Amino acid sequence: MSIPVPEELRPTGSVLSAPPRRPGSVRRTSTMDFTWPDGLGGDTVLDGRARDLLTLSDGSAGAVAEARLGMVSDPRRVVRTITSTPPLPPLRDLVGESAMSGFRARMSVPAAAEAAAGTPLHLLLDDVPGATLVSGSAFQRWYDPELYRELKADVSRRVMTDVCTGYQRGSSALRQDGTLIWRQNRALAVDLAAVDDDLAWHAYPDHTGVAMRRARRIDVWIDGSTVHVDAFFQDSSTLPEGGRQSIHEYSLTAQADLDSQTLRAVTPVARVLPYDECPLAVLNVGALVGLPLGGLRQAVLKRLAGPLGCTHLNDMLRALADVPALAGRLADPAA
Structure with a gap:
């Protein structure tokens, strides 16, 4: 089974x-880097880092906000420890709770002020469940395929029909009973450091063993009455032979009205995606045009739910809610 995908929507490769x-x-x-010091059956260690860098009209630049998030979760994805910079002591209430199901709802109270201010720390916290969900795929190239599927037997038995665009009914990703076929597209990832600018990215760890990374970039600038956005999203993992493979990757441009802070246009481009039908999700993003940027975290979940959305593109679109806060830095660097 398969669903036709227009040629112009097909992934164009890592950029x-x-x-x-x-x-x-x-x-x-x-960046959110995941490692497993004791292997696949052990705890998951998360090292999250984020930075807002302001580049002035004369080209000089400096960080105006930074954040760190450290978390250890057990093999059941239950939080063992969690720390942050800047410190957010109420996060300790998340210990003993799932890092996936219900995490965003539980962290919404201790991180309410961070969410309202659109801070880098809130982005890291909001990314925990989605990035954690993907993180285990880092092991796929480090194990014999049959052994890996055996270790992931619970996932193999799960019915995934209509969970997302890539898993919509009739997709080539699924068997007739809705379980996964496990035939996924991958591409060598362009390294984050492959740019001629030492300030392009914040400092992040370099891993040679099994590791997974979610990386994001959101550039914001203002031209007249328009707020412009250029963004990048990549889930990648290390390879036994060296280098990294991209698992999910998108780029995106968007424009918003400066005064009303409503979304005028958004154009995502599929770069690397696991299943042939995944790029069809970009056809549905027009449902967000005209909405307030600040409300996109919830609006995306409602308007692009199930087979209408791609989990990873949705995460990218939800982060546009932070654009007003970032644009505010341009008007007031001390904000």
Whole structure:
């Protein structure tokens, strides 16, 4: 089974993670690195980092906000420890709870002020369940395929029909009973550091063993009455032979009205996706046009639910809710 995908929507391959920084712009970058010191059956260690970098009209630049998130979860994805910079003591209430199901609802109270301010720390916290869900795929190239599927037997038995666009009914990703076929597209990832700018990204760890990384970049600048956005999203994992493979990757441009802070246009481009039907999700993003940027975290979940959306594109679109806060840095660097 398969669903036709227009040629112009097919993934175009991994791209450079960052264009040259524009004078008069702000760039948010974030990375979430997952490692397993005791192997696949052990705890998952998360090292999350984020930074907002303001580039002035004269080309000079400096960080205006930074954040760190450290978390250890057990093999059941239950949080063992969690720490942050800046410190957010109420996060300790998340210990003993799932890092996936219900995590966003539980962290919404202790992180309410961070959410309202659109801070880098809130982005890291909001990304925990989605990135955690994907993280285990880092092991796929490090194990014999049959052994890996055996270890992931619970996933193999799960009915995935209509969970997302890639798993919609009739997709080539699924058997007739709705379980996964496990035939996935991958591509060599362009390294984040492959840009001629030492300030393009914040400092992040370099791993040679099994590791997974979610990386994001959001560039924002203002031209007249329009707020412009250029963004990048990549889930990638290390390879036994060296280098990294991209698992999910998108780029995106968007425009919003400066005064009303409503979305005028958004254009995502599929770069690397696991299943042939995944790129069809970009056809549905027009449902967000005209909505307030600040409400996109919830609006995306409602308007692009199930087979209408791609989990990873949805995460990218939800982060546009932080654009007003980033644009505010351009008007007031001390904000």
